[in-house]
């Protein structure tokens with residue numbers, strides 16, 4: 099009951115998960131990859147940002163880089179299948195995404211990876227989410243951004259120019275089709291003063 103009470107209070111914060119429906123616009127990329135955008139998907143996102151920043155068990159990760167171990171330049175937290183998400187609004191987001199993409203995706207979004215970019219020096223390098231089935235199958239990765247606006251860049255793996263997709267406060271970006279196999283994405287560092295940004299990535303089972 100305590101958990102339910104908590105979630106009801108959270109919903110009273112003024113956070114609003116708006117419908118997707120006709121508000122989503124798709125950009126077709128090459129090789130059957132695409133990106134959907136729904137700016138302003140979540141209203142009252144200040145409160146969501148504040149709650150996530152405060153309540154998520156953020157941790158740093160270290161990674162082997164050639165012959166040294168370096169800090170990953172962002173903080174992380176991962177919610178696996180069946181684990182309650184850290185905010186009721188995120189459960190709603192996952193539900194709305196699941197309903198909107200049910201036919202095209204054929205399975206629900208189940209996991210949520212959260213990243214906290216503390217400032218413009220935090221980033222994620224070029225990569226595809228290719229751990230698991232996404233290595234050879236089409237899938238979707240749906241990203242909600244809250245906090246400072248940053249850009250998500252995509253570029254074809256076979257070479258070519260990168261495309262810039264703004265990821266603003268409350269915005270939804272969905273990478274779909276062959277995107278994880280045939281394109282890479284990154285969030286570059288920025289020299290412009292940038293406040294903190296939280297990214298929530300919803301994925302299907304067995305994709306990271």
Ligand SMILES: O=C(O)CCC(=O)C(=O)O
Pocket residue numbers: 211213222227241250265283285297298299306
């Ligand atoms: O910050 C983002 O929106 C992208 C994060 C990302 O690509 C990842 O964690 O795989």
Ligand SMILES: [Fe+2]
Pocket residue numbers: 225226227283
């Ligand atoms: Fe990624």
